Amino acid sequence: MVADMAAPRSWTAHIAALLGLSSLLGVLCFHFPALLTSREFRQVYTEGFARGLLLVGLVAAFALGTLAILRGRDRRVALVGVGAATLAVLGGGARVGFTDIGDSPWSLGLDWFVVSLFFSALVFVPIERLLGRIPQSPLRPEWRTDLAYFFVGHVGIQFILIAVTAWTAGVASLAAFPPLQAAIQSLPLWVQFLLAVFCADLAQALLHRGYHRWGPLWRFHAVHHSSRHLDWLAGSRMHLVEILLTRAMVLLPLVLLGFAPAAINAYVILVGLQAVVAHANLGLRFGWLEYVLVLPRYHHWHHARRADYVDANYAIHLPLVDMLMGTFRLPRDGSWPEEYGVMEAGSVPTGIWRQHLAPFLPRRGSAAAQAQEPGDQQQQR
Structure with a gap:
């Protein structure tokens, strides 16, 4: 156990988990758009953009998750990503259908969370790795806590x-x-x-x-x-x-x-x-x-x-x-x-x-x- 705790975390496994869970949330947004997506943010993107982003997330989650499992690094985390992506595919994947979006007195900004997290991580993770003042991993201490804050702040927008x-x-x-x-x-x-x-x-x-x-x-x-x-x-x-x-x-x-x-x-x-x-x-x-x-x-x-x-x-x-x-x-x-x-x-x-x-x-x-x-x-x- 001590050896496992000392071993470096696998970026591949954690990215796979992030993409797999995000893809599953994306499919849920298609199934329940009136309740899970923000009316204001829906005006910013198109259905084609959302489906394309979902497809990229699914493919990357399967590929990176499988790679992490084969390498034997953070297999449980990688399995979370692969499992979530599998559920997303079973739920319709990038071809999931949805009905007209009705009126709702309230809704969650789940789409805002998924899109914002994807592009923020895509831009800032590599920039901070290349130009960071401190050589720290994105999986630094308490990153899960800050990710939870990111989730709450965006979903409850x-x-x-x-x-x-x-x-x-x-x-x-x-x-x-x-x-x-x-x-x-x-x-x-x-x-x-x-x-x-x-x-x-x-x-x-x-x-x-x-x-x-x-x-x-x-x-x-x-x-x-x-x-x-x-x-x-x-x-x-x-x-x-x-x-x-x-x-x-x-x-x-x-x-x-x-x-x-x-x-x-x-x-x-x-x-x-x-x-x-x-x-x-x-x-x-x-x-x-x-x-x-x-x-x-x-x-x-x-x-x-x-x-x-x-x-x-x-x-x-x-x-x-x-x-x-x-x-x-x-x-x-x-x-x-x-x-x-x-x-x-x-x-x-x-x-x-x-x-x-x-x-x-x-x-x-x-x-x-x-x-x-x-x-x-x-x-x-």
Whole structure:
């Protein structure tokens, strides 16, 4: 058993399992499109694209799974992939039929999860292997936890949007200022987009600083900072309460100011892309661009396990926002943090369920651990 634990994990087996399970989920999406697929995301892709992606996933799952089994590496994991792909074929495979999509008061974003995971992994796994600052495997510690967060965040996207949209629309109806909205809507769309990015990032940065300064909010945000290994998947680790609060408070000024839907949608796309890039394990130097856009080294310093960086780099898009807030910090020597995570290691439990429950439970640990929680005067110095 010791030898098995010490043996390196097989990428081939794990990719086969990922593709096999994703293919099975894809077939289920065809069988129950009204319940399992997002209405908004269905407008982005075609049926032919979905079937082609499903076919690629099935073929690759069988091929890679069989190869891993023959090599004797992580056979159980490989069998999961082959077995899931077999069930997907029995369920109709790439030729699975489906009826017209009816109306449903709610639906899961299972299609959004499958497509996003496939292309994110396809792009960032090889990039991080070639250009990574730290030579770490995608199967690094706690990758399953972050994959679970990725799943929950994508599958539950419609519920999140419904809650956030309802709240912001209600507040906007009470506090709207038509002359200002008309002035903003008269601007070219690209100008609206740039202004939306700045306004949203300022709102996000102020709230973000609140997470770090006020103990009750920090307990939710600490989940995000508990990751000791940063990569493209680590940014998905966010407590559901933080997701709802952040999206609501960031979207509110955009709705109040009356930005065009196209500008807001473009900003939402930027958020998704930059959140992945900012956490990615990329060791590239971008020179002067690091002072214009939030890139990996800038945000990695925000995650640094160092007392002198607990109140720095809150922006997610524009370092200018931190400069205005007086929280901009970036070493000029090009250095990177040596460690990531919360100051008191072990103060946040492991696993998605325990991490979601932890903020609601009485604080545990030593007095020293509690004294290091943001919001206390000792930590803020």
